[in-house]
Amino acid sequence: MSEHGSWAFTIQLETDPHVIRAVRKVIAATARIGGALDADARFIELSVGEALANARFHAYQNGVGPIEAVVTLDGEMFSVTIKNDGKPVTSARVPDARATTESLNWGLHMIGRVMDEVEITRSELGDRGTAIRMSKRLTA
């Protein structure tokens, strides 16, 4: 058990760029409170920003839509799950290599390189929505 405990909270937001900036900073600060090294907190911030940008540009077609962000610390594992209700991803695979033209793949590639675990799931609620869970083990 981490000295920082185990806990979870949920943020409801929309994919407005200013809100995205604020939320990625909040989650990075939360990671630091949970014991993240500065480098890890910066990678978590990047991953949250990329996941939210993907939701804005792809799920909501460059528009504003609702997001639920679930932040958890379970022992040393810090996780963020970003759920949208927009257009679902066509593939739930995290690309190993950077695609040259597809910004969705590019962002996912970056997330996959800086986080320890990444899981993408399509919503079970009809044909809308995608969730991406991103986890980082916080080690001093």
Place this chain on the structure above:
Amino acid sequence: VENSPLAAIVHVRGEVDLITAPEFRECMRSTATSNTHNGYVMVDLSELEYIDGGGVRVLEEGLELCQQRGRALVLVAPPPHIERILEIVNLTDRLSVVNSVEALHQGPPGGEPHGERGPQERGRHSSDE
């Protein structure tokens, strides 16, 4: 943006994200295509705190514009966490990274534009944390 006969220097401070990337893109485009300097476009990243995938794409577009005009794009002093991101997308393999703007006065980073890498070039970070 600073202009000299040898280079244009773009100073990037703070954050490049969804909010600021359009302004950064416009600045890079106008600088890379400007006729007021020769040879080099240096992008000073020493005071950059955050860059997202969109911002990295702006740098890549700037690199392509420079290459089309026979110019070299040189990154200056990216903080380690920024340089790591640029490594992930293989951008640091495609351009020169130097420690300071003054490196240009010690000799051309990366050799002459389109040339071989020079001795003033900053060492690569090989960590894969």
